[in-house]
Amino acid sequence: MIRLENVSVQFDQRHALADIDLTLTEKRIGVVGANGSGKSTFVRLLNGLQTASSGRVMVDDLDAAKDGRKLRRHVGFVFQNPDNQIVYPVVEEDLAFGLKSLKLPKEEVTRRIDEILARYDLTDFKAHPSHLLSGGQKQLLAISGVLVMEPRYIIFDEPTTLLDLRNRNRVKRAIDGLDQTVITVTHDLDLIADYDRVLVFENGNVVIDDTPANAVPKYREMMA
Amino acid sequence: MIAGLYIDGTSAVHRATAGIKILAMVALGTGVFLIPDWPVAAAVLATVIVLYPVSGFGLRVLWAQIKPMIWLLAVFFAVQLWLHDWQAGLLVVTRVAAIVLFAALVTLTTKTSAMLDSLERAMQPLRPIGVNPQKVSLAISMVLRFIPVIATVASEIRDAQRARGLDKSILAMVVPLIIRTLKMADDVADAIDARSFDPD
Numbered sequence: 001m002i003r004l005e006n007v008s009v010q011f012d013q014r015h016a017l018a019d020i021d022l023t024l025t026e027k028r029i030g031v032v033g034a035n036g037s038g039k040s041t042f043v044r045l046l047n048g049l050q051t052a053s054s055g056r057v058m059v060d061d062l063d064a065a066k067d068g069r070k071l072r073r074h075v076g077f078v079f080q081n082p083d084n085q086i087v088y089p090v091v092e093e094d095l096a097f098g099l100k101s102l103k104l105p106k107e108e109v110t111r112r113i114d115e116i117l118a119r120y121d122l123t124d125f126k127a128h129p130s131h132l133l134s135g136g137q138k139q140l141l142a143i144s145g146v147l148v149m150e151p152r153y154i155i156f157d158e159p160t161t162l163l164d165l166r167n168r169n170r171v172k173r174a175i176d177g178l179d180q181t182v183i184t185v186t187h188d189l190d191l192i193a194d195y196d197r198v199l200v201f202e203n204g205n206v207v208i209d210d211t212p213a214n215a216v217p218k219y220r221e222m223m224a
Numbered sequence: 225m226i227a228g229l230y231i232d233g234t235s236a237v238h239r240a241t242a243g244i245k246i247l248a249m250v251a252l253g254t255g256v257f258l259i260p261d262w263p264v265a266a267a268v269l270a271t272v273i274v275l276y277p278v279s280g281f282g283l284r285v286l287w288a289q290i291k292p293m294i295w296l297l298a299v300f301f302a303v304q305l306w307l308h309d310w311q312a313g314l315l316v317v318t319r320v321a322a323i324v325l326f327a328a329l330v331t332l333t334t335k336t337s338a339m340l341d342s343l344e345r346a347m348q349p350l351r352p353i354g355v356n357p358q359k360v361s362l363a364i365s366m367v368l369r370f371i372p373v374i375a376t377v378a379s380e381i382r383d384a385q386r387a388r389g390l391d392k393s394i395l396a397m398v399v400p401l402i403i404r405t406l407k408m409a410d411d412v413a414d415a416i417d418a419r420s421f422d423p424d
Contacts, residue, residue: 049414069420077418084411085419089368090230093337101422127232127335131372145419 001025002046002153007055009041009204016041018204020055024183030192030212031185032219033201039185042201043155046183047075059153073102076146076180080158082138083131091133091141092117092126098149116144120174136167143174156184160191189216229331237279237329242338243345245330252326256319262311265318272325279333289328290321297321340365362421366412377404 002024009017017038033039044050045057048068057064062071079085088094095113104112117123120140125133133141139159146154156175160168172191175182184192192198198215200208200222207222208215232238237245252268259265276286297317304313340361347357381400382391390396 047418049418069422072418072420077415079411079415079418081411083373084408085415087362087369087412087416087419088365089336093335093365096337097421098419101420127230129372130369131376149420 001058001060003056003058004045005056005058007045007052007057009038009045009050010053015204017045017052020206022199022206022209024197026196027181028192028195028197029181029183030195030198030215031183031201032187032189032192032198032215034223037201038204039199039201040157041204042199043077043157043183043185046153047077047155048072049077073149074152076149076151076154078139078143078146078154078156078159080161082135082142085142085145086130086138089129089131091122091128091130094130094141095145095148098145102149112148112150116148120144134167135163136170139163139167139171140174143171147178151180153181153183154178156182156186158186159184160186160188189219192216229328230335231281231285231332233280233333235279235333237275238333240333241342242334243342245334246339246342249327249330253323256322259315259319262315262318265315265322269318269322269325272322272329275326275329279329281329281332285332286325289325289332293321293324336365336368358422362416370408370412373408374401374405377401377408 002022004020004022007017007020008015020042031039031043041050045052045064046059048064048071051065059071059075062074064071086094088097092113095116096109099109099112113126114123117126120143122137122140122144125137130138130141139162143154143159159175160171163171168188175184175191176194184195186192193212193216195212198208198210198212198219199206200215200219202222208218210218252272256265256268259268273286276282297320300316300320301313304310304316343364344357344361347355347360351357378397378401381397381404384400385391385393385396388396
């Protein structure tokens with residue numbers, strides 16, 4: 001369970017998030033809003049990338065203000081541009097990057113890497129230079145790099161924005177197939193059509209909090 | 225491209241530890257300069273060349289490693305021929321070729337991660353003076369990783385400026401490249417944090 005208690009985030013004099021009070025228990029949560037509405041700041045709080053100016057963010061029993069490192073292992077984060085998320089030049093080396101911090105036995109590292117590569121049809125690319133992958137493969141590698149850490153929650157920050165339709169569908173299938181709790185920030189409203197809950201952000205506030213069937217039409221109207 | 229040099233394989237050279245290969249490279253790089261006669265240096269070069277088929281690489285791979293150096297080797301030979309004699313020219317050329325080909329073979333048969341792990345181990349004694357081997361290793365891997373990414377960004381900017389008729393302006397190329405690289409650096413730093421990098 002994720003719990004935000006009167007959380008505000010302030011940059012200089014501007015409120016990026018204002019007094020957010022939320023409890024999230026659903027498996028699939030969509031987050032939408034115009035650029036600058038506070039949605040990215042909101043999800044960055046959940047992984048400890050952003051600290052709250054006031055209030056408290058709890059993810060299960062972890063306090064974002066105190067348990068930053070543990071929280072980042074508990075809550076994976078997939079960014080919009082996989083090129084900025086892949087840090088090693090070869091596919092399997094990149095997958096091993098996060099695992100280093102877990103200090104797992106070599107066999108376990110190999111097992112996790114092989115398993116995730118097979119899951120996304122990337123086995124043939126194991127020793128492949130990561131910069132030579134296609135856009136969709138790079139995004140799947142970025143997702144894999146998060147999944148090998150076996151997080152409990154995964155946040156996707158506009159994961160399909162840079163992809164063509166085929167790769168967008170591949171990534172959507174990958175996200176839909178996850179067992180973890182997923183929180184997706186997106187402008188692609190079809191991506192979250194079958195989610196459990198949608199939060200609409202505007203000016204740092206949650207202005208709509210409902211099922212996709214109710215929230216998406218209202219959001220479309222807002223943006224018209 | 226640097227990041228794409230490793231070629232997967234199962235040969236004995238592939239299986240040798242990165243530390244041993246790096247030490248062998250250092251030993252060869254030093255030892256070859258102690259050789260006074262070109263036939264001995266040529267024998268060392270021949271041995272290095274034989275290691276290519278032993279590692280599962282054909283002539284094409286071997287040629288790809290030495291091709292960029294051919295003109296430089298020709299210049300070395302010509303200078304030595306002019307200053308001394310053809311034997312001195314052959315000595316210099318065989319020395320340099322042996323070192324370049326062996327270094328390339330090490331890169332072709334060693335994963336970046338294995339090389340960086342060895343480097344990390346070798347740097348452990350430097351911890352007391354404030355060197356963090358994990359951070360140094362990550363920095364090196366990121367240089368290798370982001371050379372092709374920044375090259376792609378530069379190419380995008382060049383195309384965009386060309387479309388605006390600014391293909392002769394260095395400023396129009398450099399300013400957006402610096403801004404995008406700095407923005408990318410911020411995003412990458414976030415991603416590294418998000419992926420639980422633990423340098424301690």
